[in-house]
Amino acid sequence: MIGEFLRAEGIDCFGELLRRELVFSDEKRLSRLEERMGRVESAVLFLMPYFAGEAPTNLSYYARPLDYHGFVKELSERLKGYLEERGEALGFALLADTSPLQERLCAARAGLGVLGDNGLLIHPRYGSYVFIGAILLSRPIAPAPAVKEGECLRCGACARACPTAALREGKREECLSHLTQKKKRTPEEDALIRRGPYRWGCDLCQTVCPMNRKAEVTPIPYFLKDRLESLLPEHAALPEEEFACRAFSWRGREIIEKNLSVKGEET
Ligand code: SF4
Numbered sequence: 001m002i003g004e005f006l007r008a009e010g011i012d013c014f015g016e017l018l019r020r021e022l023v024f025s026d027e028k029r030l031s032r033l034e035e036r037m038g039r040v041e042s043a044v045l046f047l048m049p050y051f052a053g054e055a056p057t058n059l060s061y062y063a064r065p066l067d068y069h070g071f072v073k074e075l076s077e078r079l080k081g082y083l084e085e086r087g088e089a090l091g092f093a094l095l096a097d098t099s100p101l102q103e104r105l106c107a108a109r110a111g112l113g114v115l116g117d118n119g120l121l122i123h124p125r126y127g128s129y130v131f132i133g134a135i136l137l138s139r140p141i142a143p144a145p146a147v148k149e150g151e152c153l154r155c156g157a158c159a160r161a162c163p164t165a166a167l168r169e170g171k172r173e174e175c176l177s178h179l180t181q182k183k184k185r186t187p188e189e190d191a192l193i194r195r196g197p198y199r200w201g202c203d204l205c206q207t208v209c210p211m212n213r214k215a216e217v218t219p220i221p222y223f224l225k226d227r228l229e230s231l232l233p234e235h236a237a238l239p240e241e242e243f244a245c246r247a248f249s250w251r252g253r254e255i256i257e258k259n260l261s262v263k264g265e266e267t
């Protein structure tokens, strides 16, 4: 039944896990959820691909569509209505980003891809350009056997492409995705941003990955509408309603202006 719901939403990649197969990262969050929905007995992991085939610019691919948190909220409401219409008294929590699960690991266990050396989940069709969602359920479901397709090629292209020590030395605090969201940066951190093209996020370890070469365009309509091509000064001045729908809004408008004021080495 959950599968039928997801397919109707354009979500064609999902897999089930029983509780004993789930890996939790936040037991406190899990306890709070279980107070509301009952004991978690299983979960359906699903993917939300966001790639639309465009060329790289200064804005990471994940931030080009409308913020996926908006999609997840709408999806949760629709699932609630779907279950109510069918008289299903099933406790559930549909989450992404705020899930108590180790999402990448659980998604890999559910057969939704492999864990790459760039730290990301890589799906055979959508590559690493995916958001991971989970529907925690208060009832055990019969999981389909997870099919593992391929492996990270361990080619090292992601580490070579990384302009910081984030991948080679495991210094995640130097990852440009993190630094472009940081409000107070050192001159050295600004210099790391200056070296590359990105002013929000960073896709360098994804665009070079051979397993992303044939990444398919997302089949989910939400991720194809109102896309931005690049980050521009006018985006910091969007009306509140439009600004709040963007993935880069959560750190405020000033950080957008600040990032765009970092001039590239070529300028
Ligand atoms: S997102 Fe950019 S900075 Fe971060 S690990 Fe990948 S290539 Fe390195």
Ligand code: SF4
Pocket: 116, 117, 118, 119, 152, 153, 154, 155, 156, 157, 158, 159, 205, 208, 209, 210, 211
């Ligand atoms: S670039 Fe190579 S090593 Fe890195 S994640 Fe992709 S396949 Fe794996």
